[in-house]
Amino acid sequence: MPEPVFTLSGASRAALCPGSMALPTTPSASQASDVGSAGHEHTQIRLERGLDAADAAFPEIAEAWELSSRERAVLRARLYSWEPPVGPGPLCEVPLALLEDGTVRRVKGGRGSYAAEDGILFAGTLDVAWAEPEPLQHSVEPGREDAPPPRVPVDAVAYVADWKFGSEEHVPPARRNLQVRLGAMLFARWTSARRVVPMIVYPGPDAGEVDLETDGAGRAVALTEPDLAALESYGRALVARGLEQRRRLAEGQPLDLVTGAHCLYCPARSACPAHIAEVRALATGALDVTPGRPLTREEATRLAGLLAPADAVLRRAREALKAYADEHGPIELPDGRVWGPVDVARDELDAGLTLPALTSALAALVRPDRAAELALGAMSVSKEAIKDALRVALAEAGVKRQLGKRFGAVLDALRAGGGLSRKAGVEYRVHRLGERAAPADDASEAP
Numbered sequence: 001m002p003e004p005v006f007t008l009s010g011a012s013r014a015a016l017c018p019g020s021m022a023l024p025t026t027p028s029a030s031q032a033s034d035v036g037s038a039g040h041e042h043t044q045i046r047l048e049r050g051l052d053a054a055d056a057a058f059p060e061i062a063e064a065w066e067l068s069s070r071e072r073a074v075l076r077a078r079l080y081s082w083e084p085p086v087g088p089g090p091l092c093e094v095p096l097a098l099l100e101d102g103t104v105r106r107v108k109g110g111r112g113s114y115a116a117e118d119g120i121l122f123a124g125t126l127d128v129a130w131a132e133p134e135p136l137q138h139s140v141e142p143g144r145e146d147a148p149p150p151r152v153p154v155d156a157v158a159y160v161a162d163w164k165f166g167s168e169e170h171v172p173p174a175r176r177n178l179q180v181r182l183g184a185m186l187f188a189r190w191t192s193a194r195r196v197v198p199m200i201v202y203p204g205p206d207a208g209e210v211d212l213e214t215d216g217a218g219r220a221v222a223l224t225e226p227d228l229a230a231l232e233s234y235g236r237a238l239v240a241r242g243l244e245q246r247r248r249l250a251e252g253q254p255l256d257l258v259t260g261a262h263c264l265y266c267p268a269r270s271a272c273p274a275h276i277a278e279v280r281a282l283a284t285g286a287l288d289v290t291p292g293r294p295l296t297r298e299e300a301t302r303l304a305g306l307l308a309p310a311d312a313v314l315r316r317a318r319e320a321l322k323a324y325a326d327e328h329g330p331i332e333l334p335d336g337r338v339w340g341p342v343d344v345a346r347d348e349l350d351a352g353l354t355l356p357a358l359t360s361a362l363a364a365l366v367r368p369d370r371a372a373e374l375a376l377g378a379m380s381v382s383k384e385a386i387k388d389a390l391r392v393a394l395a396e397a398g399v400k401r402q403l404g405k406r407f408g409a410v411l412d413a414l415r416a417g418g419g420l421s422r423k424a425g426v427e428y429r430v431h432r433l434g435e436r437a438a439p440a441d442d443a444s445e446a447p
């Protein structure tokens, strides 16, 4: 029996790199995905059984995903400052698949792995779905594996949301995000909903950051039958490309592998000849990055897409080396030195004591007000560090959903005292140019 040709979470990547649908995959294990998985579990319990039940389950969830104490504190505070923006009677974590005959069925599986089934084309799990103004109508207890699809009241609009606990840097916006748009299409086909709004939510203070397509008046734009039909045929075309790639692999023919920033989370990365060749070219100097030699446009595009995946390879290499050295001892290098653990001691400065000591040393050289100014300039502080401190304090005080308010109060106090100014600068990283320019992942554009 066949397995899904692609999953919703890999849909954008499949569109950019058809060969990724054919290569064998290995599950990715990263800290970011562990925190996200814990956040998803907690949110499901919260929406189904209430905040107290989710609260009680938190230690077990954090344990299961092996979160560090800092990750626990930060995630907990983030979850409790958040009010998930969902309507009444939501349905959580629904694994759905499109079958060859056009039906959509609830399937077994989740987290990128689904049971094989005759006629299955693609599958994915919806984080949450609901309807407004009237809620979804269930004929049996919702959430049961054998439960029939809920009914969306005729005049209601269905919403399908995806929680994103990681950075939005590599997430296409909702209006052209294949994962959430195909997910919305599956939900509409499953329930016969006439209008469905796909959205992405980044959990955070209050409702978090909500990304959905809006019209000129700021109203949510719902997908209707023409959009759903276009999405279904796009999904089917993607399946056909994936099957063609699998045939090529079986016959030993080359695959259509397209490297880029989308390789970063690709589960086929460790077996991908194109990705390995790119990283090797960088490591061996075959991709010439000699300082002073201007890059061609093609080389620049290649390099910009390669930076994040190459960083990830280096991080993994470092982890693998550390594990080896821990087990077998230091690794001997050809020049007689070794690579392995070295005892180090780093000085840690107490900010409260550093400030007067430095001020006094500086005052021996310059005016006292100038000394105080220079000393304060040496103390670094960031918004994220302030938020982390507030998160931990709120969690320890058992205060919920107040991060945004308390953080705002700190900024207001700083602003009033002239302690908040804006400095312009330039960063080089993946970002969106807005409506006028095409982002790097445009090939994944959803219909």
Ligand code: SF4
Residues within 6 Å of the ligand: 013, 017, 019, 020, 023, 257, 258, 259, 260, 262, 263, 266, 267, 268, 269, 272, 273, 274, 275
């Ligand atoms: S690692 Fe990159 S090039 Fe290779 S299959 Fe994945 S997305 Fe395609």
